[in-house]
Amino acid sequence: MRLSLKRSLTWVVALVLLQLVVYYWSLKRPRRLPPKLTLPRYTQTHPSNEGTCSFKTCPAVKEGYLNVHIVPHSHTDVGWLKTVDQYYTGEIPADIGQELGCVRCTLESTIRELEKNKDRRFVFIEMKYFSRYWNEIKDSERELIRTLIRERRLELVGGGWVMSDAGVTMYNDIIDQHTLGFDFIADTFGSCAQTRTGWHVDQFGHSREHASIFAQMGFDSLFVSRIDFEDLAERKRTKNMEFVWYTSPLNLRNRSSLFTQVTYDGYYAPNGYVFDSGSSSSLKVSELDAVHFLKIIKLRAQSYKSKHILVPMGSDFGYKNAETWFQYLDPLIKAANEIGSPGFQMNFLYSTPSCYTYYVNKEKLTYEVKKDDFLPYSVPPSAFWTGYYTTRGGFKKFIKLAGQILQACKQISIFMDLTDSFYHVNALRKYFFFCYDTLGCS
Numbered sequence: 001m002r003l004s005l006k007r008s009l010t011w012v013v014a015l016v017l018l019q020l021v022v023y024y025w026s027l028k029r030p031r032r033l034p035p036k037l038t039l040p041r042y043t044q045t046h047p048s049n050e051g052t053c054s055f056k057t058c059p060a061v062k063e064g065y066l067n068v069h070i071v072p073h074s075h076t077d078v079g080w081l082k083t084v085d086q087y088y089t090g091e092i093p094a095d096i097g098q099e100l101g102c103v104r105c106t107l108e109s110t111i112r113e114l115e116k117n118k119d120r121r122f123v124f125i126e127m128k129y130f131s132r133y134w135n136e137i138k139d140s141e142r143e144l145i146r147t148l149i150r151e152r153r154l155e156l157v158g159g160g161w162v163m164s165d166a167g168v169t170m171y172n173d174i175i176d177q178h179t180l181g182f183d184f185i186a187d188t189f190g191s192c193a194q195t196r197t198g199w200h201v202d203q204f205g206h207s208r209e210h211a212s213i214f215a216q217m218g219f220d221s222l223f224v225s226r227i228d229f230e231d232l233a234e235r236k237r238t239k240n241m242e243f244v245w246y247t248s249p250l251n252l253r254n255r256s257s258l259f260t261q262v263t264y265d266g267y268y269a270p271n272g273y274v275f276d277s278g279s280s281s282s283l284k285v286s287e288l289d290a291v292h293f294l295k296i297i298k299l300r301a302q303s304y305k306s307k308h309i310l311v312p313m314g315s316d317f318g319y320k321n322a323e324t325w326f327q328y329l330d331p332l333i334k335a336a337n338e339i340g341s342p343g344f345q346m347n348f349l350y351s352t353p354s355c356y357t358y359y360v361n362k363e364k365l366t367y368e369v370k371k372d373d374f375l376p377y378s379v380p381p382s383a384f385w386t387g388y389y390t391t392r393g394g395f396k397k398f399i400k401l402a403g404q405i406l407q408a409c410k411q412i413s414i415f416m417d418l419t420d421s422f423y424h425v426n427a428l429r430k431y432f433f434f435c436y437d438t439l440g441c442s
Helices: 005-028 084-089 103-116 127-136 139-150 171-189 208-216 229-238 287-301 322-339 353-362 393-415 421-432 437-441
Strands: 066-075 122-124 154-156 197-200 221-224 242-246 257-262 308-316 346-350 367-370
Touching: 066 103, 066 287, 066 322, 066 353, 084 103, 084 127, 103 122, 103 127, 103 139, 103 322, 127 171, 139 154, 171 208, 171 393, 171 421, 197 208, 197 353, 208 257, 221 353, 257 353, 287 308, 287 322, 287 346, 308 353, 322 346, 393 421
Parallel strands: 066 122, 066 308, 066 346, 122 154, 197 221, 221 257, 242 367
Antiparallel strands: 242 257
8 A cells, every 4th residue: 555755744744743742742741750969868776786787886976076986997909910819917028028908917906906995986898707706716706896896886887798890790690799798797797787888989989779789688879989070179179078869769769768878089088198108106196197187177177068077097918017107197186186276166086987877867968859860980181980891701601691590599599498508609609709800890
């Protein structure tokens, strides 16, 4: 059947007009989206008064002051320039020729220093390392760790087996490796040892989908670090370093919201305050040191809205000799509190990310909403960290195949109701999630 040109044009024009009507109707239709400004969502705590179940274990703050939350931590890559075992034991490979981390030393030293002073705090992230250390130590040392966790002087932040990448990882892998870490924490220390705070400070950009998984896991706050340098500068200028991230704005809406902070200058301690070398006896805090530290904090405070500011106090594989850090930080905090800043009252204290979030939330401020990714990550002048999306294709293929095998084993064990299969599936998880670099970070 032949159609005339005139009739064909009539149909085309009619369809175009119909599309225009639908388009203009959609513009005028009120959207059911979250408000532009909103308060952070924060989950109610457990009735227990121990660990992360109660904010009574958080350090006290001063009303009307700028409260500076000093957060001691050590960033312990689960594999990077050395193998996981070499990082844990401190072994020095011949091809590197220098020591780059000893996680066992970090945990031994830090736990010893936390015992000396009840004001001190420390956060640890990678359960791959922490579980291995736990399996090696004596019962008396285990009981000390349990006490530190109950008193929130040692806080397990994030809780995953590793700090997984946010760019090229798969949903199942992200969920599985966090489940492995969560199970270790729950089975070993109980539910009051697990925080609802994500510490995602070393990813090359941050994915909305990964953050959505955090929200669905029950997290209510997230700390990130690496974002586009121009975005970072603009956020500092407009005081939007903290915001509410709607990680699934169209389907989960407010249930997907995360109070999110971009740290001011990465996860390292401020320049000049990294104490990985030298002995504690050679470090003395002068009044000039305290005044300089006050100036740093006063500058950083200009980029945040609340009367609280978080300062990461750590480094890559820091606190191998924790005494050096704490023997300097203790008098620095004391001196800074005594000196103060004219017209700008400050209160310095050891703290944790979850306690910081609690106090910020109490202020009931409003924050801007974000609904997209922090990808790609770029640094000045114009370098984009996107090469790892496509490099090592064969290696990534093996990872995905291993993940598929793990999922198949999990499904068979459930559908066939195999007895005692949980132990064997968890053993597979432990072998699979051995390295966050393997999961795509580098």
